[in-house]
C-alpha cells in the first residue's frame with residue numbers, strides 16, 4: 001500500500017455517491033483525495049435541492065442494499081438521521097389506485113366488469129394461444145399478460161420513461177424487470193392471495209435520510225474533509241491529458257475565472273463516458289470516439305409544486321399511467337420524511353417529466369412547466385389548481401443511461417480501450433453507463449480505491465448480485 005503520494009496525487013472527478021465513497025475510502029487509507037464537482041452542491045443525482053426551505057430529491061431516493069459495508073457506511077455517516085420509512089407506491093390510472101405488483105382482485109374490481117372481462121380473456125388467450133415473436137418489450141409483455149393488461153399497465157408509462165415505442169424497446173429490458181406470471185400462479189394468487197410477497201424489509205419499508213439523500217452525501221463530504229481530503233464544488237473538469245499510457249493532468253474550469261491544469265498521479269472519474277472520451281487529449285482512436293458519441297441518455301425535468309394543504313395522497317410516490325397527461329411519476333416528499341416540508345399545513349410534490357435534452361419539455365420556460373404541472377395535477381383529480389401555492393423546476397441531464405440495441409457494443413469498444421491508461425479508472429452510473437442504484441455506484445468507488453491500493457479488484461466487475469435488485473419492477477428507479 002502506497003501511503004506516501006503527494007497531495008492531489010489522487011483526483012476524483014464528481015462528488016456524487018461513487019466519487020465521494022471513493023474519496024472517503026481513499027482518505028481512510030491515507031491517500032489525500034481532491035474531489036472536483038461541477039455542480040453547486042455534492043450528491044450528484046442523489047443530491048437534495050432546497051427552495052424556500054422545501055427540500056426536493058431528484059426523484060425519490062430509497063436507500064437499500066444487500067451489502068453490509070454499504071449499509072454500515074450509511075449508518076455511521078448519518079446515525080439517528082438515517083431513518084426507516086414505510087413504503088407505499090401505487091399506480092394511478094383512470095382516477096383509481098392500483099397496487100404494484102398487481103393484486104388480481106383489486107385490479108378486476110377497479111377496472112369494472114366490462115374491462116376486467118376483456119383483460120381476463122386477453123390474458124387467457126395470451127397464455128394458451130400460439131406465442132408470437134418475443135423480441136420486443138411489447139411482444140414480451142403481451143405474450144405473457146395479454147394485450148389489455150399491456151395497454152393499461154405497461155405501455156404508457158414505459159413509453160413516457162423512454163420516449164420511444166414499446167415495439168422499439170428490447171425484450172431483455174422486460175425480462176430483467178418483470179416477473180413472468182404463469183397461468184397457474186395467477187389463478188393461485190387470485191384464489192389464495194398472499195399477504196406479503198417478497199422480502200418485507202425491502203418492499204414495505206426503506207431507509208431514508210431525515211433531510212433527503214443529499215444529507216448523506218453532504219455528511220460524507222464533510223467526513224472526507226475531516227480525514228484530510230479536499231472537496232471543491234463549481235469545478236468542471238474539461239480536459240484530461242495523457243501520455244505514454246498514463247493520465248498526466250486535468251484541466252479544471254471554475255465557475256468564474258481561468259481554467260487551470262493540475263498534474264495528476266492517479267485519476268478516478270465519475271463523469272459520463274461520452275464526456276470522458278471526448279475530453280481526453282490526445283483523442284483516443286476514432287472508433288472509440290465514435291462509440292462514445294453513440295451512447296444515449298434520457299434526461300429528466302422535475303417540477304416541484306408546493307400545495308396549501310397538508311395531504312394529497314398517502315403514497316411516497318405514484319406512477320401515472322394515464323395517457324392524457326405528460327407527467328410520469330409524482331413524489332410526495334412529506335411522506336418520505338416530514339422534515340422535507342417546513343410547514344406541516346402544506347405539501348410538496350415532485351412532478352416528474354422524462355424527456356430528452358433540447359426537446360419541447362426540456363426547453364419549456366420554468367413558468368410554463370409550473371403551469372403545466374399545475375394543470376396536470378387538477379386533470380388527474382389529485383388536487384385543485386387553486387391548491388398550488390408556487391413551483392420550482394429542476395433539470396437533470398443524463399439521468400438515465402439508455403440501453404438501446406447497440407449500447408453494449410459501444411460500451412465494449414470503450415471498455416476495451418480504457419485499460420490503455422494505467423493510472424485511471426472510471427466508475428459509477430454514467431461512468432460505466434450502468435442503470436444502477438446508489439449502492440452499486442458506491443461499490444465501484446470502493447473497488448477503484450482498493451485497486452489503487454494494490455488489491456486485485458475491478459470496478460467493472462462489481463457483483464451486481466450484491467447490489468439489491470427489486471424483482472417485478474417495471475418502473476425505473
Ligand SMILES: Cc1cc2nc3c(=O)[nH]c(=O)nc-3n(C[C@H](O)[C@H](O)[C@H](O)COP(=O)(O)OP(=O)(O)OC[C@H]3O[C@@H](n4cnc5c(N)ncnc54)[C@H](O)[C@@H]3O)c2cc1C
Nearest residue numbers: 014016017018038044045059061062237428429437438477
Ligand atoms: C429519478 C431517479 C431516481 C432514482 N432513485 C434511486 C433510488 O431510489 N435509490 C437509489 O439507490 N438510487 C436511485 N437512483 C440512482 C442514483 O441516483 C444513482 O445510482 C447515483 O446517483 C449514481 O451516483 P454516481 O456518483 O455514480 O453518479 P452521479 O450521481 O451522476 O454523480 C456524478 C457527479 O459527477 C459530476 N460531474 C460529471 N461530470 C463532471 C465534470 N466534467 N467535472 C466535474 N464534475 C462532474 C456530476 O455533476 C455529478 O455530481 C435514481 C436515479 C434517478 C435518475
